Amino acid sequence: MNLDPVDAATFRAAFRRHPAGVVVVTADAGDGPAGLTATSLASVSLEPPMVSFALASGASTAPTLLSASTFVVNLLADEHAAVAQRFATTGVDRFAPPTRWTRLPTGEPLLLDAASWLRCETAQRVPVGDHTLLVGRVLEARVDGDAAPLVYHDRRYHGLGDHTALEP
Template identity: 60%
Template sequence: MSHPARRPADPGSDEHGVAQAPVVRLVAAPPAGASGNDQVGAGVDPGTYRGVFRRHAAGVTVVTLDGPSGPVGFTATSVASLSLEPPLISLSVSSVSSSWPALLHADTVVVHLLSDGQDDTAQRFAAKGVDRFAPPTRWTRLPTGEPVLTETAAWVRARLEHRIVTGDHRLLVARVLQAHVEDDDARPLIYHNGRYGTLTVDDRP
């Protein structure tokens, strides 16, 4: 890899009204035989945990959806292919994300897979307090109404089916309804150790 330098909550719902959608709350069980003083598997401090996963290279995506006040979008590196039959994807979003209220009530999302050279797009959709859809962002709407970026090599449109409360994030599971590939040869944009980069292909036998 090479690098360039909220409606009020219903009873029983959480503060974000998650009971509006299918919910599973994940509770971790201690390892078999573990005592209350056993530190093995007790977890790590956030700094160490973050430091480890800075070394995990992840593909960069921009997720867009139609919100109550217009288009909503954000950069995500947590998107993953979850199932082939049926075609499902997953992504996680912080419970304090500004995009969460829109995601809570949205029916569908569009996930764009960014390519090498789209660092600016990734940074724009990760920035706070800006209009992410203002120029130079180029976008339009699909016939089904969702906002879609016009300069991405591939994207999928998916229907949100599950919103799962887990830790300080919400895990979303969505069923892919439509897939589009514009450029099969585009190199992916990857995020690693705080920087954007791409793949360097080794053609040696």
């Protein structure tokens, strides 16, 4: 067994084999809306309801997401791969058309194409390596229908449908 330190390329290659749900996290700390695509969303607690996601320290949206007191997790359906790609692209105005968005009454930017969403209050910011783990307490949630989720696997977006369900 090889116990040498794992290099970044090998670590990335291993996680390419790990499918993950796709969300867009949005916030506004007073300097305009910001958002990014994330695949690291995790449910952390049911009582109280809490989630977390990892934010790269060098992300262009890091200053806004780190200073905002609230954020919205926009869960995407399989038909929204273009939305995910737009929010994963650097150097573009992610909120310009064709992005469809509005503001919640509390001020946070919300993607109109989100299958479901969670409005969260930032509870903790935990530095971890070259990322910060943001932990949020869920204040509001909306779940729309039975949309099939958008999944990221091996550098591509995929949809999951009934045809992919496996019986135990």
